Amino acid sequence: MLQIKDLDASIGGTEILRGLSLDVSAGEVHAIMGPNGSGKSTLAQVIAGHSDYEVTSGTVTFKGEDLLELEPEERAREGIFLGFQYPVEIPGVNNAILLREAVNAKRRHQGLDDVDAFEFLKLAREKMAVLGMDPQFLNRGVNEGFSGGEKKRNEILQMAMLEPSLAILDETDSGLDIDALRAVAEGINALRSPDRAIILVTHYQRVLDYVEPDHVHVLSDGRIARSGDKTLALELEDKGYDWVREAASA
Amino acid sequence: MPTEQENLEHLVNRRYEHGFVTDIATESLPPGLDEDVVRAISARKNEPEFMLDWRLRAFRMWREMDEPTWAHVHYPPIDFQAISYFAAPKSDEDRPKSLDEVDPKLLETYDKLGIPLHERARLAGVAVDAVFDSVSVATTFKEKLSEAGVIFCSFSEAVQEHPELVRKYLGSVVPQRDNFYAALNSAVFSDGSFVYVPKGVRCPMELSTYFRINAANTGQFERTLIVADEGSYVSYLEGCTAPMRDENQLHAAVVELVALGDAEIKYSTVQNWYPGDEQGKGGIYNFVTKRGDCRGANSKISWTQVETGSAITWKYPSCILRGDNSVGEFYSVAVTNNYQQADTGTKMIHIGKNTSSTIVSKGISAGRAQQAYRGLVRVMPQADGARNHTQCDSLLIGKECGAHTFPYMEIRNPGAKVEHEATTSKISANQLFYCRQRGISEEDAVNLIVNGFCKEVFKELPMEFAVEAQALLSVSLEGAVG
C-alpha cells in the first residue's frame, strides 16, 4: 500500500530524515518507535504533506501513485489519515460541520452523493458512544478547550468517520490516562481490517499492549535502525533506546 | 513609620542632581531668528557654500510651517524670536586640540555630571564627544578610532573635513521640511556628532556623546548623523543633562541614522534634561526628530531609550525598513513625574520584503504627569512577509497622573502579521505587601517592581548605561507608591 524508498527530508534546512525506507501492506499494523528527535513526527507530517517539510530525495508511493505529487487534501481523499500529536484548536469551526465536510469531500472524490444529514448524525453519535464521548462535543469548536485526552479521542472519532485506508497515528497514546488509552485503542482496533493499514507512531510500548502490531521499527537519526515483530518493542522497553543507537553505530 | 503616600512623595520629590550652572564666559548671538542669524551661524562655523544654501532653504521652509499641535501635551506658545540660536563657550575661538586644552571648568562640569570625560572614558573604553550648549567640545579616542577607519568627530569638523559625506547623507533621512522642529534645526543647528563606519568595520568601542545645555535663554539644536557602511557595526550612546532654570529652554535636535546593506546601528539614549521643579516651573522642551533608515538589505537599527527628564518630550525614534530582511527595534522606558509631559513612541515603516520590527514601550507616570505612547506601524503593499510585534505597558503611580496610548496601524499587505498589545496597571498593594512580608523595604520593593517592569528594555542597554539608567530610575521614583 505504502512504499517509502530512501527518503530524505528536512525542515528549515535541517535534515531530519536520512534515507528512510518502509513498506506497509494492507491489513498490517506497524509501530514506529524511537527516541525524541529521531524523526517519527517528521515522517508522519511528510506523509500527510505538510509544506514546512521539504523532501530532498527519495520516493513515496501510495497505492501505486506518487504521493509526493499530491496536495494534503488529495492525500486525505485517497485515504490517508493523520492523527495529530498536537491537534490544533479551531475556535468557531463546529466539530459536526468539519466532520460532515470531510466525509462529503471524500464521498465527492469517490463520485458519491453527500451523506444524508440525519444518517450522518446518527452514525457520528454511535461512534462517539463507542469512544465514550459526550454527544455535546459535536456542537463545540474543533478541539476548542478540549483536554488532551478529549483531543485524542476526537482524532479517533474523525478517523472512524473517514474510514481511511492508511491511518498514521502520531503519538495518539501520549498523555492519556488508562481509560482514555483503552477507549482510543478500541477505536483503533475497531478499524483494523484486511484492506486497511495502520502506522502507530509512539514513544512507549504501553499502547502496543492494546493494539498488537505486526511489525515494529525503531527510528534513529532519521532512518530505520532496526525492525522486528512485537517482541522488539518489549526488548526496547527493557534495554532502552541507547541500545538501538549503539547497535546502529557499531 | 511613614505611610506609603509619604514615602512616595519623598521619593518623587528628590531634587534634580544635575542642576548646576557652569560659570564660564559664553558668547551668544542675540535672541531672534531671521536669515541673517542663519548666515551668521554658518559664517561663524566657516561653512562651505552648500551648507549655507541648505540652511537657508530649511529656514524658508520653516517660515511657512505651523507648529504641530496634535501631540497630547500642553504648553504656552513658544516665542521663537526670544531664543538665542547660538551659544558657545568663549574658548571656541581657539578650539582645544586635545583634552589638556579643554577649559578645566568644563571638565569639572562633566565630573559633576558623573562622566569624567578623561578618566572614565578611558576606563570604560568609551569615546566621548561632549556637546556643551551648542558646540562640540572634545572628542576622545580619536586616534584609536581612526586606525580602524572610523570617523567620529563633531559635526562642524565633519563639514570641514568630510564635506562629501555630509553632503551625501545630511537630510537624506530627515529632510528639511519633515516637520516644524526638524526644519528649524536644519536652519540653525550649531553642532553635534558625526560618525562614519567604513565597509566591513566593526567599530572597536562604544561611541558616546554627552549633551548639556548651560546658557540661559538658549536653544540647543544639535544634529547627529551616523552612517554605517555595508557590513559594519556601531553602538552609539547619548546622554543629556541641563542645569535648573526657571524658564523653559528649547532643545530641538535631529538624529539621522543610515544603515547600508548588512550594517547594524545600535543607538542608546539616557535622557535626563532638567524636568522642571515640583510646581512644573522651568525645564527643557525636548522636541526631537530621530529617524533611522535601514537602506540596505539585512540591515538593522535598534533604538533604546531611557527618558526621565525634560518638562515636555516630543520624540519618536523611527525606522524606515527599506532594505529586504531589515530589522527595526524600539525599546523605551519613559518616566514622568510632577508636571512632566511626554508624548513619545516610534514609527516603523515596512517597505522591503520580510522586514520585521519590535516595539517594547514601558511608561511610568507619577505625580501629575501626563504620558502618552504614540506609535505608527505602517506596512506598504510591497512589504511581503512583514512582521511587527508591539508591547506597550503603562504603570501608574498616584491618582493624578495620566497614561495614554495612541497606536496607529496602517496595514496594506495581506501577508503582514501585526500584533499590538497594551496594558495599563498600577503597582498593586498586594505586590508591595508580598515583598514587605519577605522583609524588603517599601522603597526597594517599588524599585524592584519598576525594574522588573522595565527589564525587557534595560537588557538592551550597554552595561554601563544600564547601571546608570537603573540608578536614574530609582532616583526619580524612590518611594513612589500611593
Add this chain to the structure above:
Amino acid sequence: MNSTALSFDALERAVAALPDNGLSALRRAALEQLRRDGLPGAREEDWKYTELSSLIEIANNWLDQGAALPAPSMRAAPDAIDATWIRIANGQIDDDSITGLPDGISVKRLSDTVPELAPAGRLGDFNIALLHDGLHISIGQDVTLQRPLGIHVCDEAGDDSVSQVRINIDVAPGSVASFVEYQVSEGEADLYSNSVINLAVADGARADYVRIQNRHKRHNQTSHLTVGLGKDARLRHTSFDLGGRLVRNDLVVDIAQPGAEADFGGLYLVGDGQHIDNHTRVDHRVGPAVSNQEYRGILDGKARGVWNGKAIVHEGADGTDAQQSNHNLLLSRNAEIDAKPELEIYADDVKCSHGTTVGQLDEAALFYLRTRGLSRRDARRMLTRAFAQATIGRTPVEQLHDFLAGAVDSRLRELMHEGDQ
C-alpha cells in the same frame, strides 16, 4: 477643512422649506452651529482615515436640486427577524408602524414633544438641520419586552438623495429590552443616509442592541449611536456591516454611574470599493464599571477598513475595567486596514488593556483541515467563517443568530468570490 465645502445657501433654503413644526427652532440653531463649525475634515484626528467629501458632493447635488425626499414606499421588514417593527423610509416615519405597539412601549414624534436633542458632533447638527421628524421611544418601568423592537431604516434612491434619521430611546429603570436596527437601501442613484440614535438605559435596566447594515453597494451611511448607562445598567451590543460604499459608524458609550457594564463590538465585511469605518468611544466617568469591546474585520478585494476604539478613564473613575480588542483578516493585496486602539487614562486603580492583530488564517488550522480532505479554498472559507462566528456568537439577541449567520455567509461568499477573481 474639506476640499469640498457644504453649500450653505442651498442648505439654508432646504431647511426653510421643511414643514414648520416643533423642530423648526432647533433646525435653525443647528444650521447656524454648522455654519460656524463646518463638517469634519480629513485633517482632524477623528477623520484621518475617512474622507467625507464624496458625501458632501452628494448632499450638495441633492440640495441644489431642491432637496426633495421622495414619498416613502414602505417595504416590509425581513420576515426572518421576529420583531415589532418601526419603519422609517427615506427619512420619513411610517405612521402605521408606530401605532398599536405592545404594552410597555410608547412612541411619540419628536415634533410633538419638546425634544432635547443631545449633541452628536457636526454630523449631528447636519442631522437636526435637515430632520423631517424623529421619534422618541420609551420603554416603561420594569417592563420586559418579549420581542425585540425593530427599527427598519430603508432608503430608496430613485434620484440622488440624502436622508436623516433621529431617534431617542429611553429604557426606564428595571426594564429589559432588545432592539434591532436594520439599515438597508435600494436604487441606482447616489444616496447618503445619516442617522443619530440616543439610547438612555436607566438604573438597573438592560438594553440589548443589534445594528445590521446591509446597504446597496453604492450607498453611503454615517451613523451615530450614543448610549448612556445608569447605575448598574447594562448594554450588550453588536453590529454587522455587510454592505454600503462609504460607511462611518460612531458608537459612544457614556458611563456616568457606578456598576454599569457595557459589552459591545461588531463585524465588518469589506469588499471591493467599500470603505467601512467604525469609531467607538467609551467614557468611564465613575467606577467601578466594566467595558469590553471586540471588533472583527474581514477585508478582501480593494477594500478599506478602519477601526478606532477609544477608552477614556476619567479622573476618579477607580475600579474601571476597560478591555478592547480588534482582529483583522486581510485577504487581498489591495485591502487596507487602519486600526487605532486608544487608551486615555487619568485614574490609577484601573485595569485596561487592548490587543489588535492583523494577519491571515492560521496555517496550522488550514493544514489540519486539508488533511481531513477539505480543499484549500474550502478550508479558507471555513476558517474565515469561524472568524466571523465569534461576533455572531456574542450577539445578545439569540433569535437573530440564524438570520445573521445566513447574512454573513452570503456576504462572505460574495466577498471571497470577488477575492478569487
